[in-house]
Amino acid sequence: MTYRIFIDGAAGTTGLQVHERLDAHPSVTPVALDDAARKDLEARRGMMADCDLTILCLPDDAARDSAALAAEVGARVIDASTAHRTAAGWDYGFVELTDGARDAIAGSARISNPGCYPTGFLALARPLVEAGIIAPDAGLTVPAVSGYSGGGKGMIAKFDAGEMPPHGAYGLSMAHKHLPEMRLYAGLDHTPIFLPSVGAFYAGMLVHLPLHGAQLAKRVTAADLQHVYEARFAGSPFIRMGMPNANDPEMAASMLDAAALAGQDHMELFVFGSGDESRFWLSARLDNLGKGASGAAVQNMNIALGLDETAGLSV
Numbered sequence: 001m002t003y004r005i006f007i008d009g010a011a012g013t014t015g016l017q018v019h020e021r022l023d024a025h026p027s028v029t030p031v032a033l034d035d036a037a038r039k040d041l042e043a044r045r046g047m048m049a050d051c052d053l054t055i056l057c058l059p060d061d062a063a064r065d066s067a068a069l070a071a072e073v074g075a076r077v078i079d080a081s082t083a084h085r086t087a088a089g090w091d092y093g094f095v096e097l098t099d100g101a102r103d104a105i106a107g108s109a110r111i112s113n114p115g116c117y118p119t120g121f122l123a124l125a126r127p128l129v130e131a132g133i134i135a136p137d138a139g140l141t142v143p144a145v146s147g148y149s150g151g152g153k154g155m156i157a158k159f160d161a162g163e164m165p166p167h168g169a170y171g172l173s174m175a176h177k178h179l180p181e182m183r184l185y186a187g188l189d190h191t192p193i194f195l196p197s198v199g200a201f202y203a204g205m206l207v208h209l210p211l212h213g214a215q216l217a218k219r220v221t222a223a224d225l226q227h228v229y230e231a232r233f234a235g236s237p238f239i240r241m242g243m244p245n246a247n248d249p250e251m252a253a254s255m256l257d258a259a260a261l262a263g264q265d266h267m268e269l270f271v272f273g274s275g276d277e278s279r280f281w282l283s284a285r286l287d288n289l290g291k292g293a294s295g296a297a298v299q300n301m302n303i304a305l306g307l308d309e310t311a312g313l314s315v
Contacts, residue, residue, distance in 0.1 A: 025312030116292025120207030120284030222273030265295030
């Protein structure tokens with residue numbers, strides 16, 4: 001059986017990446033409206049009604065409007081925007097994060113795709129909160145850097161024109177739109193201090209979680225942290241440890257390349273610790289357009305349709 005998938009917003013960066021993956025998918029046919037019809041209300045409503053599932057690749061306000069259209073015709077939706085990530089009635093599409101998430105997505109009509117930065121942060125933080133290593137009332141700091149494709153077509157054009165610095169920090173108002181999602185799904189009482197930045201590379205991402213041993217709820221070693229992640233994500237085709245053992249000397253002496261997973265749909269986790277186990281540096285590496293956006297949307301689509309979770313994706 002072949003499923004028809006409507007990409008609402010196929011001309012944007014995320015939409016193009018979704019379309020590319022679905023073009024290579026053995027069980028689906030991607031469809032999109034042409035420029036003349038893509039803002040036509042009736043055309044969009046009709047496409048949603050005629051397709052098996054709709055993926056929204058739109059700005060937040062437009063995504064809310066499209067979600068309302070989908071509800072009118074009973075269409076199943078995956079929203080790649082920020083609009084519904086903490087909204088009631090939507091299932092959060094980070095499949096590996098919690099027990100039961102996969103079953104919820106499989107039966108859901110409204111799935112919110114996780115953000116790119118939250119994907120890395122939550123993979124690092126949530127398992128440690130669940131394990132009682134990070135207390136819910138902990139104050140966390142999250143430095144991160146993304147490729148400039150995360151800023152969409154406007155930022156891509158500025159980098160291509162040489163109008164952007166090689167590296168710059170943003171979100172200086174400390175009100176980044178990912179923060180509610182990061183706090184809620186990590187199970188934290190306090191909003192983290194989030195320090196996002198963008199570098200002069202197209203795609204890729206590093207999300208860091210530095211921790212002092214003294215701020216943890218129990219005494220642990222780097223190997224303990226490694227084991228928590230290995231247990232949480234065991235069997236996942238899309239989340240793997242970036243080195244075989246915590247404190248691996250060769251890895252610790254090298255440099256993590258933020259763009260190393262560009263074009264890939266999986267994520268790597270790293271655990272580094274000081275010699276006396278008093279400080280830890282946890283990192284997640286992923287493609288902001290892959291596991292951080294379009295790859296995750298296709299993974300969620302596969303689960304929602306009962307298909308092989310890895311179909312159309314690089315593993």
